[in-house]
Structures are given as structure tokens and as C-alpha cells.
Amino acid sequence: ETSQHVVDALYAALGVMANAQGSMNNFTFGDETRQYYETLCGGAGATADADGASAVHTHMTNSRLTDPEILERRFPVRVETYEIRTGSGGDGLRRGGDGAVRRVRFLAPMEAALLSTRRAHAPQGISGGGPALRGEQRLITPDGAVKELPGCFSVTVQLGDVIEIKTPGGGGFGSRAAS
Template identity: 50%
Template structure:
């Protein structure tokens, strides 16, 4: 891109980490922040949406009151931003436990290619999504994927970190 070629800013998470779940009686849709890219003179912000506005994530109390899920963890994914003189912002880790049978869908980018660093800065970490089955086993989810989940299954979403700037 032009921004990369001119060394103006490292790559941010580059995705909205769309997460959907529901069944025939309800549906829920959220977008989850990640790391912003760093630039000359500034660190990348952690746990934010980049290149997207007018969105916020539902408060945990509201989420758990209205939907049959439990938010088990929502935290900054420390170390996922690229290193550099100015480090990239860290992504997030979000874990949802499902309480009834339903379907979950994900749509995300930067699951294979790392968000690039600039001027010697390192790239940020890729994101990933997986389901830890209550009955045992793990289902890795592709960038665009869906799966049936059962009570006790846990969705683990890790969002990308931003690239670092400067070696």
C-alpha cells in the first residue's frame, strides 16, 4: 500500500473480527477490536477498532442477561503487537462459553499474514479463533467459518496485534 511504501504507519489489525452466534429464536452480532499500527513518534493503541467508527462492544452484564452465553475472559492479548522503537498495539482475547446449543460464525482477516511493521519494526501477531469442546477436542476456525456448538463449549477469539515502527 501507499502508506506502507512511504513508511507512514505500520499495519493495524486490519479486520473487525466479526463474531455471530444464535439459533432460530435469537441472534447476536459483535465486532471485536485489536491492535493499531505504530508510526513515527507514536505507539499503536491496544484493543481498538482501526479504520472503523460508530461501534462498541456490548457490556458483559447485558450480554449475559440477554443471551445464553457467559463471558469468561476479555483481556488485552499482551505481546501480540509488533516490537519496534514504537511498538504496535496489542490485540484482545475474548472467551465466550455457550449455555445452549446454537451456531457460531466468525469473519476475520490477518489470520495467516501478519500485520506488517515498518522501518525495521516487527509485524504484529495474527489472530485466530477456535472452539474448545466441552466433550474434549479443539476445532480451529478458518478466517470465515461457522460451527455448531453445544452447552459448555468455549469460543476463544484472539485478535491481531498491530505492527511496530522503527528498528
């Protein structure tokens, strides 16, 4: 997580790119016999020449998400949603990229955890560009009860529970009002 913020700070100091999502959104789940670890994409920061890309990993990454069909065959889970979080990128002459929404339903009790940032502080725009939406996450039980979760959590999920993770967008570049 720290490396993401260092790169964002360097680009901002140079004035060349708004903040990206700033998190790897490290999501894990498992039990005594199986474990899974994934990182979730988010929005890239905008530059003077381009909108930020949506639903991508930024800066220093080397990861790939397991195909849902394979994940669902190997683990008692269902990927209910994995989509672009429309409107989560910062506004500006160049818009920040949008984050993502991922919902995983658990078909057996397990431990689930998230290590993420950009929950308390939004990815910032630059040169008058707007901030992106912060990340958020929650536990939804089969009876519809919703529990908001912090950016770093560990929780025991039960049969039918859903973990929903909304990743941050990227900041915008430039002010529309100034143009």
C-alpha cells in the same frame, strides 16, 4: 474487511504507520429466536512518534461492544475472558498495539460464525519494525478437546462449548538495532 486493508496499504505507502490489526473480527451467534453480532478490537499500528494503541478499533469503524452483563442477560452465554493479548504487537522502536482475547461459553446450542482476516498474513511493521501476531480462533469443548478454526467459519456450538478468538496486534515502527 477490504476497507481495513486499503487504509493499511495507504498508510504503508506513505511510510507513516505500520499495519493495524486489519480486521473487524465480525463474530455472530444465535438461534431461531435470537441473534447477536459484534466486532472485536485489536492492535493499532505504531508510528514514528507513538506506540500503537492496544485493544482498539482502527480506521473506519462505528461500533460499540455490548456490556457483558447485558449480553449475558439477553443470551445464554457467559463472557469468560475479554483481555489484552499481551505481546501480540510488533516489536520496534515504537511497538505495535496488542490485540485482544475473547472467550465466550455457550449455555445452549447455537450457530456461531466469524468473518475475519490477518490469519494467514500478519500485520506488517514498517521502517524495520516487526510484524504483529496473526489472529487465531478455536473451539474448546467441555471435555477439553480443542479444534483450531479458520478465520472464516460457521459452526454449531453445543452446551458448554467455548469459542476463543485472539485478535491480531498492530505492526511495529523502526528497528531497535538501527538506533
